Amino acid sequence: MSFLKLHNIAKSFGQRSILHNINLSLAEGEFVSIVGASASGKTTLVKIASGLTEPDRGAVTVGGQPVRGFLLEAGMVFQNYSLLPWLSALENVRLAVEPAFSQWTPKQHTEQAMKYLEMVGLRNAALKTPGELSGGMRQRVSIARAFAAEPRMLFLDEPFGALDALTRATLQQELAQLCRAAGRPVTALMITNSVEEAILLSDRIHALGRGPGATLSPSFDVHLPRPRSAGLLLHDAEAVSLRHRLVEFLAAGALAPALIQEVA
Amino acid sequence: MKKSAISVLLSFVGIALVLGLWAAISSIVSPDLPSPFKTWEDSRLYILQPWEKRGEMDQGIGLMTAYSLFRVAKGFALAVLIGTPLGFLLGSSTMFFRMFDPTIQILRPISPLAWLPLGLILFRQSEPAALFTIALCSMWPTVVNTMQGVRAIPQDYHNVAKVLRLSPWRKFTKILLPATLPYMFSGYRLSLGIAWLVIVAAEMLTGTPGVGGFLWQEYNSLIYSHILLCILTIGIVGFILDRLMGFAETRLRAA
Numbered sequence: 001m002s003f004l005k006l007h008n009i010a011k012s013f014g015q016r017s018i019l020h021n022i023n024l025s026l027a028e029g030e031f032v033s034i035v036g037a038s039a040s041g042k043t044t045l046v047k048i049a050s051g052l053t054e055p056d057r058g059a060v061t062v063g064g065q066p067v068r069g070f071l072l073e074a075g076m077v078f079q080n081y082s083l084l085p086w087l088s089a090l091e092n093v094r095l096a097v098e099p100a101f102s103q104w105t106p107k108q109h110t111e112q113a114m115k116y117l118e119m120v121g122l123r124n125a126a127l128k129t130p131g132e133l134s135g136g137m138r139q140r141v142s143i144a145r146a147f148a149a150e151p152r153m154l155f156l157d158e159p160f161g162a163l164d165a166l167t168r169a170t171l172q173q174e175l176a177q178l179c180r181a182a183g184r185p186v187t188a189l190m191i192t193n194s195v196e197e198a199i200l201l202s203d204r205i206h207a208l209g210r211g212p213g214a215t216l217s218p219s220f221d222v223h224l225p226r227p228r229s230a231g232l233l234l235h236d237a238e239a240v241s242l243r244h245r246l247v248e249f250l251a252a253g254a255l256a257p258a259l260i261q262e263v264a
Numbered sequence: 265m266k267k268s269a270i271s272v273l274l275s276f277v278g279i280a281l282v283l284g285l286w287a288a289i290s291s292i293v294s295p296d297l298p299s300p301f302k303t304w305e306d307s308r309l310y311i312l313q314p315w316e317k318r319g320e321m322d323q324g325i326g327l328m329t330a331y332s333l334f335r336v337a338k339g340f341a342l343a344v345l346i347g348t349p350l351g352f353l354l355g356s357s358t359m360f361f362r363m364f365d366p367t368i369q370i371l372r373p374i375s376p377l378a379w380l381p382l383g384l385i386l387f388r389q390s391e392p393a394a395l396f397t398i399a400l401c402s403m404w405p406t407v408v409n410t411m412q413g414v415r416a417i418p419q420d421y422h423n424v425a426k427v428l429r430l431s432p433w434r435k436f437t438k439i440l441l442p443a444t445l446p447y448m449f450s451g452y453r454l455s456l457g458i459a460w461l462v463i464v465a466a467e468m469l470t471g472t473p474g475v476g477g478f479l480w481q482e483y484n485s486l487i488y489s490h491i492l493l494c495i496l497t498i499g500i501v502g503f504i505l506d507r508l509m510g511f512a513e514t515r516l517r518a519a
Contacts, residue, residue: 050427052423052426052427070426070427070429075427076423076427078420080420082420082421082424084421084438086442086443087438095428095434096428099429099430099434100429149428
């Protein structure tokens with residue numbers, strides 16, 4: 001039973017066709033990644049899937065109902081964090097908690113925000129503003145903000161793209177941990193340019209061809225047991241073969257050279 | 265420390281040079297222009313007893329400045345109260361912008377001297393006419409800067425508001441207002457500068473007590489050194505006002 005479904009999505013900016021004939025369906029609780037090179041239209045795809053942008057053609061449905069505006073009970077983690085610089089980490093998270101739990105008291109809002117900041121290890125930085133935090137810490141706040149509203153659906157737009165490799169690895173594990181610890185099915189759609197990242201976190205992976213008029217590859221299922229470590233990815237026969245198949249697919253579509261380098 | 269001492273010294277050298285030029289012009293080119301020394305001699309009563317009131321138009325420079333400042337404060341407050349919401353509307357609604365931008369561009373370059381008679385016709389009294397003129401002339405930088413501030417808000421912040429499902433009021437207080445505040449203050453600083461420019465013209469034409477009114481009356485009474493006193497006062501007060509606003513502006517940007 002599919003939860004979120006994209007039907008024949010197409011999108012152009014002016015004369016330039018960005019996405020073409022995109023079909024995608026996510027079951028409830030499923031973590032699906034879309035791997036593609038930069039400028040392949042990934043961000044546009046996630047914006048359409050979440051309802052932030054309207055497609056030119058096609059439709060997005062949740063449980064069979066068409067979506068208008070940003071999805072209900074959904075959260076989003078942006079590549080550039082998109083925290084409000086004039087608010088503290090706590091206030092940033094609280095801002096997401098308030099509309100999600102409007103019947104709560106202000107004290108409960110603060111407690112909820114604090115709880116999620118603690119989960120990402122930022123208890124002591126709660127009163128700092130984003131400007132006083134490192135890139136990794138900012139993205140932690142942004143992840144806490146998305147999870148604190150306890151969404152059923154999570155959109156991740158290259159969440160770790162702006163981070164260094166070490167921070168990136170830590171945050172990937174923290175994200176997997178948060179999804180497992182949620183205590184309810186969290187359906188997630190992640191956009192990434194890293195094949196490893198996709199394998200580490202996903203149940204299924206699609207590759208997005210390079211634009212203009214990019215289309216999605218068939219689905220690659222990931223059957224690796226969780227939790228998954230970075231070491232597993234290097235040595236497990238299935239992980240290695242999956243990575244090869246993904247990279248070959250991306251390369252065969254005459255895709256981004258940068259992407260192939262990154263994996264090799 | 266040493267550098268700042270040099271720059272203070274240099275600024276005094278500059279002032280001394282201008283005073284020298286002034287003295288030279290008054291003694292060589294135009295004997296009607298009072299020399300710096302004569303200006304001081306004629307003005308010392310007004311400067312040394314700044315709060316003395318001898319008559320309606322014969323008061324210490326402190327009192328005169330206070331009248332003007334009070335009038336400017338009222339007109340400027342009016343400009344801010346009208347200009348800020350107007351800027352927000354223009355910045356957030358394309359329809360509103362298209363509707364009113366041409367009108368604003370036409371109203372913006374109109375001189376205070378042109379507005380004042382209209383104010384007198386409308387209000388039949390000099391005080392509200394002066395406030396009307398100050399507000400109308402000094403409003404535009406606030407309007408334009410606020411508008412630009414609202415437009416400069418990154419699309420990301422708008423997306424955040426959508427994703428977090430903020431109510432329009434929450435979006436305004438948590439995103440639009442803080443993001444626009446530095447722009448607004450740049451506008452306020454420029455507006456206050458213009459308000460101070462306009463006050464002189466407004467007081468001259470309406471003959472109300474204040475630095476500008478005093479200046480005009482002393483011109484008519486042929487006491488030219490008092491004109492120079494007024495000019496210097498206007499300059500110094502304007503400088504201080506701008507510095508104060510600049511200080512507030514930097515504090516705001518740093519925060």
